[in-house]
Amino acid sequence: xxxxxxxxxxIVTHVxxxxxxxxxxxxxxxxxLTDEQLKECGVSPDLVRFSCGIEAAEDIIxxxxxxxxxxx
Numbered sequence: 001x002x003x004x005x006x007x008x009x010x011i012v013t014h015v016x017x018x019x020x021x022x023x024x025x026x027x028x029x030x031x032x033l034t035d036e037q038l039k040e041c042g043v044s045p046d047l048v049r050f051s052c053g054i055e056a057a058e059d060i061i062x063x064x065x066x067x068x069x070x071x072x
Contacts (some may be wrong), residue, residue: 001071002067002068002070002071003048005067006022006064006067007066007067008055008059008060009021009050011023013028013029018053018054019053019054020050020051020052020055021051021053022049024048024049025043025049026044026047050064
């Protein structure tokens, strides 16, 4: 729900970008691992990887805040 609520951040499977990006490792980059392997790697089901881009910091923070409000 958090990721779906983001408006500025791009939901992508990589983070090597100038724009702010977000991904869910358990279902993307680490999807081939078993639950036990995910746990050993420190990848929990609710882990989200967020990579800040070159947008204004205030805009990134505002996007995170509005998305978190929708999760509660």
